Amino acid sequence: MVVFECAGCGAALTVALTQVDRPDHEHDEWANSTDFTPPLLPDGTYAAQGDFLVAPGDTRGLTWIPGRYDGDCCGVTGHSGPNLACACGRPVATRVDDCSRWQVVRFAPGAVRAVGEPDPVRPWESVDWDESAGDDWWVRRLEIAAGVAVARVLHAVEGAPVTVPDGPLAEVFRRSFDARRSPGEPRTLGLAGPGVVGEADVLLVPRHPQTGEAWPVAGTSVPIPAELWVLLARPARVIVPKTGGRWAAHLRDVPEPPRPADVEPASCAIRRESAWMSRSRS
Ligand SMILES: [Zn+2]
Missing domain, CATH: 2.170.150 (Metal Binding Protein, Guanine Nucleotide Exchange Factor; Chain A)
Known part of the structure; x- marks a missing residue:
């Protein structure tokens, strides 16, 4: 530390x-x-x-x-x-x-x-993928992270159409990319990371939860937070708040929605990513 x-x-x-x-x-x-x-x-x-x-x-x-x-x-x-x-x-x-x-x-x-002495960096294989799950702001954080990912993918493909495969990726991202279909050669979106070998034009890869280092892949990739990546890569995962559902104020949220849906490109990312994205929204 x-x-x-x-x-x-x-x-x-x-x-x-x-x-x-x-x-x-x-x-x-x-x-x-x-x-x-x-x-x-x-x-x-x-x-x-x-x-x-x-x-x-x-x-x-x-x-x-x-x-x-x-x-x-x-x-x-x-x-x-x-x-x-x-x-x-x-x-x-x-x-x-x-x-x-x-x-x-x-x-x-x-x-x-x-x-x-900085803490030793955990190797990818010993990352605790569950450590951040279940707090009250989990959904909000992931909505923002997913929106930032949309903005970065659009930047990476320079506005080309993005084809999203069925499954968790479609649940989170398809509606957003379909709503922005534009002329051009469609680019495919995929996932790569520990235990996942992806093949697509743009790969969503996890960032190391300590260092932020991106999972290395060849080609175009968009690094996303590990807590978002694991939701996309491990569909069976169910999030329950750390209260265990005991407190009435939390019961309405148990179980948490499995992953964010209908994500919009995050305005905080658009401002930073590129001028052309701002123009393309108007
Ligand atoms: Zn001083």
């Missing part, structure tokens, strides 16, 4: 953390609701890619920067840049916790350094 320290004074700014794949729903904004959107990452974890993301509850020794409290209604959005400082005075991070946003503290690149 690693602790993130201030690059200026060396103060510990987090508890000890384990790396996880950077979530696709990072840039999603959930509808304004009475329930606060939860932390982006599970307790005790961080995600990397230039900057470092952690759950707000896992930070230590940070103070608000006066005047940087900009937000939309119930919390802060960090629109004006870093809003958290180390005790030494250096602006180091941006906290986002407004109700419609996934709560996160984002350490700026170069503001912190990781110290300690």
Whole structure:
């Protein structure tokens, strides 16, 4: 595990953390609701890619920067840049916790350094495919991840029609691709990963749940979160909330829907993927 320290004074700014794949729903904004959107990452974890993301509850020794409290209604959005400082005075991070946003503290690149021994990377064959299943936000996360996958596949095929095979892939993606049929040579969508040898023009492959590394394949692939991939690759899997169905508030959702359906391309991905996709929607 690693602790993130201030690059200026060396103060510990987090508890000890384990790396996880950077979530696709990072840039999603959930509808304004009475329930606060939860932390982006599970307790005790961080995600990397230039900057470092952690759950707000896992930070230590940070103070608000006066005047940087900009937000939309119930919390802060960090629109004006870093809003958290180390005790030494250096602006180091941006906290986002407004109700419609996934709560996160984002350490700026170069503001912190990781110290300690990173956890060993589990080989693919010992990945625990069930470890993230069953929490209250599971369906929402997977809807977003599937929507991001649609946007990335459309980008990969440059707008060509996408043919989706029967089975779980069709359940999640076919309606979305059929609704966007355009002229051109159809491209096939498939699945590849541990134990699955796929043959298609575009393959959905899992990202390693710790490192985010994509399952290696030849040809065109679109990496997706492991928790989405396993739903597509293992159709018999049934998700039951970790409460075991004991609490009345959760009974309506037991069992969880087996997988998201009627997925729309995720707007948070479209903004980042390509300009032509934005144009093709208008
Ligand atoms: Zn410092």
